[in-house]
Amino acid sequence: MIVITNGTLLAIQNMTWNGQLGFAAKPATPIDIPLVDLQYQALFAENGFAGQDGPQGIMGISHFERGLMWAETYSR
Numbered sequence: 001m002i003v004i005t006n007g008t009l010l011a012i013q014n015m016t017w018n019g020q021l022g023f024a025a026k027p028a029t030p031i032d033i034p035l036v037d038l039q040y041q042a043l044f045a046e047n048g049f050a051g052q053d054g055p056q057g058i059m060g061i062s063h064f065e066r067g068l069m070w071a072e073t074y075s076r
Contacts (some may be wrong), residue, residue, distance in 0.1 A: 007068070018066040023063060023065050025065070026063075027072070029057065030062075031073065035056065
């Protein structure tokens, strides 16, 4: 949800930790999952699509700064 994501980032930008206010840079590091989707691997094989399930790819954005980790995942 855009409201929750933007609200969380706004709260972080107004928060002081380790002597500094907010993030110094906009979150932009992609969360790249190079593994196949293990949850549905059996379902792919069961329906004749074994081996066609590739990497999951870019699943969101993360940012780590001064000990604080923020992550946004994309919904399907």
